[in-house]
Amino acid sequence: MRALLELEGVSVNFTTPEGIVSAVSEVSLQVGEGEVFGLVGETGCGKSTLATAIMGLLPNTASLSGSIRFQQQELVGIGADEYRMLRGDRISMVFQDPMTSLDPAFSIGNQVAETIRAHRPLDKKAARVRALALLRDVGIPDPERRYGDPPHRLSGGMRQRVVIATALANEPALLLADEPTTALDVTIQAQVLDLLRDLRRRHRTTIMLITHDLGVIAQMCDRVGVMYAGQLIEVAPVEEIFLAPRHPYTQALLRALPSAKHAPGELPVISGRVPDLSDPPPGCRFGPRCPHRRDECELVPPLARETPDHSVACWLSEATRRAAGGGARPSGAGDGLPSGDLDPRPLKAEANR
Amino acid sequence: MLGSRSARIGAIVLLGLVSVAVLAPVIAPHNPDSIDPSRILGAPNLAHPFGSDALGRDVLSRVMFAYRVSLSVAIGSVALAFLVGVPLGLLAGYYGGWVDTLIMRPVDMLLALPALLLAVALIAILGPGTLIALLAIAVIYIPILARVVRASTLVVAAQTYVEGARARGASSLWIIARHVMPNAIGPAIVQATVLMGFAMQIEAALSFLGLGAQPPTPSLGVMLADGRDVLTQAPWAEVFPGVAIAITVLAFNLVGDGLRRRLDPRGVAR
Amino acid sequence: MSPRARLIVRRLLLAIPVSVLMSVFVFLMIRLVPGDPVRTMLGFRATPQNVRVVRKALGLDRSLLAQYLSWAGGLLHGNLGEDFISHTPVSTLLSTRLPVTLELTSLSMTLAVLIGVPLGVLAAARPGPVRTATEGFVVAGIAIPDFWLGIMLVLVFAGLNQILPPSGYVPLLQDPVQNLRYMILPVLTLATGEAAYIVRTTRGAMEETLGTPYVQFLRAKGLSERRIVFVHALRNAAPPILTVVGIQFGVLLGGAIVIESLFALPGVGRLIVTAIQQRNYVVVQGGVLLIAILFILVNLVTDLLVGVVDPRIEEGQPS
Numbered sequence: 006m007r008a009l010l011e012l013e014g015v016s017v018n019f020t021t022p023e024g025i026v027s028a029v030s031e032v033s034l035q036v037g038e039g040e041v042f043g044l045v046g047e048t049g050c051g052k053s054t055l056a057t058a059i060m061g062l063l064p065n066t067a068s069l070s071g072s073i074r075f076q077q078q079e080l081v082g083i084g085a086d087e088y089r090m091l092r093g094d095r096i097s098m099v100f101q102d103p104m105t106s107l108d109p110a111f112s113i114g115n116q117v118a119e120t121i122r123a124h125r126p127l128d129k130k131a132a133r134v135r136a137l138a139l140l141r142d143v144g145i146p147d148p149e150r151r152y153g154d155p156p157h158r159l160s161g162g163m164r165q166r167v168v169i170a171t172a173l174a175n176e177p178a179l180l181l182a183d184e185p186t187t188a189l190d191v192t193i194q195a196q197v198l199d200l201l202r203d204l205r206r207r208h209r210t211t212i213m214l215i216t217h218d219l220g221v222i223a224q225m226c227d228r229v230g231v232m233y234a235g236q237l238i239e240v241a242p243v244e245e246i247f248l249a250p251r252h253p254y255t256q257a258l259l260r261a262l263p264s265a266k267h268a269p270g271e272l273p274v275i276s277g278r279v280p281d282l283s284d285p286p287p288g289c290r291f292g293p294r295c296p297h298r299r300d301e302c303e304l305v306p307p308l309a310r311e312t313p314d315h316s317v318a319c320w321l322s323e324a325t326r327r328a329a330g331g332g333a334r335p336s337g338a339g340d341g342l343p344s345g346d347l348d349p350r351p352l353k354a355e356a357n358r
Numbered sequence: 359m360l361g362s363r364s365a366r367i368g369a370i371v372l373l374g375l376v377s378v379a380v381l382a383p384v385i386a387p388h389n390p391d392s393i394d395p396s397r398i399l400g401a402p403n404l405a406h407p408f409g410s411d412a413l414g415r416d417v418l419s420r421v422m423f424a425y426r427v428s429l430s431v432a433i434g435s436v437a438l439a440f441l442v443g444v445p446l447g448l449l450a451g452y453y454g455g456w457v458d459t460l461i462m463r464p465v466d467m468l469l470a471l472p473a474l475l476l477a478v479a480l481i482a483i484l485g486p487g488t489l490i491a492l493l494a495i496a497v498i499y500i501p502i503l504a505r506v507v508r509a510s511t512l513v514v515a516a517q518t519y520v521e522g523a524r525a526r527g528a529s530s531l532w533i534i535a536r537h538v539m540p541n542a543i544g545p546a547i548v549q550a551t552v553l554m555g556f557a558m559q560i561e562a563a564l565s566f567l568g569l570g571a572q573p574p575t576p577s578l579g580v581m582l583a584d585g586r587d588v589l590t591q592a593p594w595a596e597v598f599p600g601v602a603i604a605i606t607v608l609a610f611n612l613v614g615d616g617l618r619r620r621l622d623p624r625g626v627a628r
Numbered sequence: 629m630s631p632r633a634r635l636i637v638r639r640l641l642l643a644i645p646v647s648v649l650m651s652v653f654v655f656l657m658i659r660l661v662p663g664d665p666v667r668t669m670l671g672f673r674a675t676p677q678n679v680r681v682v683r684k685a686l687g688l689d690r691s692l693l694a695q696y697l698s699w700a701g702g703l704l705h706g707n708l709g710e711d712f713i714s715h716t717p718v719s720t721l722l723s724t725r726l727p728v729t730l731e732l733t734s735l736s737m738t739l740a741v742l743i744g745v746p747l748g749v750l751a752a753a754r755p756g757p758v759r760t761a762t763e764g765f766v767v768a769g770i771a772i773p774d775f776w777l778g779i780m781l782v783l784v785f786a787g788l789n790q791i792l793p794p795s796g797y798v799p800l801l802q803d804p805v806q807n808l809r810y811m812i813l814p815v816l817t818l819a820t821g822e823a824a825y826i827v828r829t830t831r832g833a834m835e836e837t838l839g840t841p842y843v844q845f846l847r848a849k850g851l852s853e854r855r856i857v858f859v860h861a862l863r864n865a866a867p868p869i870l871t872v873v874g875i876q877f878g879v880l881l882g883g884a885i886v887i888e889s890l891f892a893l894p895g896v897g898r899l900i901v902t903a904i905q906q907r908n909y910v911v912v913q914g915g916v917l918l919i920a921i922l923f924i925l926v927n928l929v930t931d932l933l934v935g936v937v938d939p940r941i942e943e944g945q946p947s
């Protein structure tokens with residue numbers, strides 16, 4: 006599987022009146038063509054910022070370092086116009102709240118057609134035809150009649166479908182979906198996810214799905230990356246994330262999922278609080294809350310492969326230790342077997358499938 | 359207290375201006391009415407920093423004394439509008455219903471007229487004069503302040519602590535005075551501050567037209583009217599009164615913006 | 629009926645009671661004059677006989693309600709009374725003066741919008757020196773009294789360099805070029821002050837619009853910044869801008885009163901001022917009423933436009 010998107014050492018810092026906030030710190034990952042890659046983490050862990058950085062839509066107060074390669078082309082540092090031509094054409098993004106994603110002053114059909122005409126030399130009529138087809142594809146009933154509707158005439162689920170139609174109008178190679186279903190009812194959620202799955206199958210779009218909802222991850226994703234406080238701490242196929250997580254944070258996260266296994270009473274919680282990113286703890290940012298914390302956690306553990314598809318950034322991992330020993334390489338070539346120090350804590354099928 | 363630097367500058371300037379107005383009789387370098395034939399249309403120099411007018415009178419001193427009157431009218435009119443408008447807004451906002459309609463209909467009527475036109479109309483009825491001008495300006499601004507207070511009252515009255523007071527059996531008037539008013543009055547204070555600058559502009563316009571201050575009462579507007587006669591020969595007679603007004607408006611606006619942060623975070627006042 | 633249509637009808641209907649109440653207020657003006665208005669009006673010509681005649685002519689000897697009804701009735705027929713000095717019908721006086729005021733105010737407002745909106749858009753879309761310069765313009769435009777600015781302009785363009793006339797007027801239809809020569813300074817004066825407010829509102833509305841999530845999505849679609857600013861953002865910022873234009877028109881009408889006097893333009897505003905000095909109440913009444921109605925009309929049109937343009941007025945959603 007070829008890598009469609011490669012991130013290497015990506016860091017994003019924001020300059021604020023209170024100081025410099027490190028929102029994303031040295032993130033490296035690869036997303037393969039055709040896969041659905043989930044990026045999961047709590048609110049504020051930097052996943053949305055990372056997506057915004059990939060889109061080239063960071064505000065002026067942000068500074069970006071590292072490398073973002075899309076289809077083997079380096080994106081960091083390209084001109085504004087070049088970036089603009091990519092957006093909506095080869096890379097698209099869908100945002101969280103469909104109620105506020107569409108311009109209230111223009112019809113939905115117009116907004117889909119507009120995306121088409123921004124990147125393709127089609128005249129108004131041809132664009133309209135294509136837009137109608139797209140609206141039909143995403144399941145908008147009676148598209149001819151609804152083409153001229155302003156957004157407020159549509160429900161949240163319908164609006165999100167329009168947003169998806171807009172994002173996929175030019176058949177992008179990569180779709181970034183930032184919490185696409187969080188603002189929707191559970192039943193609508195399922196419909197939208199089905200839609201995404203269907204569209205991905207038909208157009209062979211690669212999707213990077215960003216969410217804090219593990220249930221969505223379980224339903225949709227092939228591979229998953231876990232972020233905490235701006236750091237990418239684990240990457241693995243979806244089954245392994247749920248059944249055999251290796252990073253203490255991921256383990257704690259899954260343990261906190263409500264399930265029938267838990268005795269009635271309190272849910273296990275992760276003690277402590279998310280760090281202040283304007284003054285983050287040195288090294289592994291989960292360190293202060295980690296039950297396995299050691300002295301070496303003051304240094305940033307590199308993300309290293311425990312197995313060919315499962316990477317972890319934790320000093321408890323043999324692979325990480327080896328990768329660091331051989332020089333700091335973000336995705337170390339460690340090919341060791343899992344060491345005995347790290348207890349993968351196998352969990353039964355608790356994830357909401 | 360005021361926070362931002364521009365607000366502080368505005369406050370200092372305002373303080374300076376008010377001091378000039380209050381202390382004019384003491385600090386004015388010359389008698390504003392003393393005619394000096396040797397200094398007719400004299401250009402600004404050390405003895406007369408603002409120059410001299412058509413009768414050789416010192417412009418700086420004249421500006422100071424005129425400023426007293428203009429500033430008094432500006433502050434007085436807004437203060438009056440405040441005293442009348444705030445209770446009206448409080449009552450309308452708190453009671454709602456027919457009380458609201460009864461109060462706000464005529465208020466909205468007044469707002470349907472352009473401000474200067476209303477002032478001019480009132481002066482047409484009551485005759486020109488400094489006091490009438492003050493009254494007219496107050497009448498213009500009562501609706502604005504009433505509306506602002508009404509808007510913030512609506513917000514405050516919906517708060518739970520008001521409900522709590524009502525549940526405890528407190529009388530409406532007591533609730534209004536004790537709970538609603540202190541919390542709703544912030545935006546009105548901000549608005550009033552800003553209005554004071556504009557009130558000075560209106561007073562100047564009215565006096566310029568001969569509808570405000572009548573001789574011998576000095577006023578910046580009157581000076582601006584007189585200065586026109588000698589515009590090309592002695593532009594300073596026209597420039598400095600106008601600059602005084604502009605700086606005043608600016609200062610009030612800066613102070614108002616500074617107060618806005620503290621008193622009107624939701625931006626109810628314009 | 630759609631909510632939008634309902635809003636339009638309601639707004640139209642509202643204009644009627646407002647106009648009626650306005651007429652009552654204006655009607656009461658003469659009757660509120662302290663002392664005897666007739667005697668004040670006539671001044672030195674107030675012989676008992678003249679007073680009786682004028683009082684009868686003005687209908688002041690009848691009951692208040694009867695007076696109002698006959699006056700209102702006269703209004704609807706275009707009869708606003710008679711100037712007691714020149715014996716010209718007030719309506720004639722007004723109709724000769726109205727075009728001047730209309731020309732002044734419409735030219736000024738147009739210029740203010742043509743300057744103000746682009747400046748506001750620019751200041752919102754391009755932070756940096758442009759924005760600071762615009763801020764300065766706004767602050768100065770609001771603080772400087774407009775008639776003082778007018779005098780300064782006269783000083784520069786008519787006093788020190790005789791490029792333009794300091795005052796006077798030539799009707800548009802008679803000689804457009806000369807008309808414009810006389811109108812440039814007054815229009816410039818009024819427009820500058822108005823432009824400041826328009827810039828301020830435009831900039832605020834545009835900044836707010838450019839910060840919305842849907843604008844972020846428009847960027848994600850790869851639209852050019854120009855299209856985002858001028859097609860989408862401006863369209864959404866239009867309602868508050870229109871509203872301010874409507875409000876400012878009222879300020880403009882008030883300002884016109886002063887500016888007409890300053891530049892000796894034979895408009896309605898100047899007529900009112902002179903009439904006040906002459907204690908010519910009937911004329912004052914007519915002039916005030918005319919300007920008030922004008923303002924109500926402009927507000928009505930603006931509100932209707934905003935109702936049409938504002939995307940948020942639908943299905944009971946508050947705007």
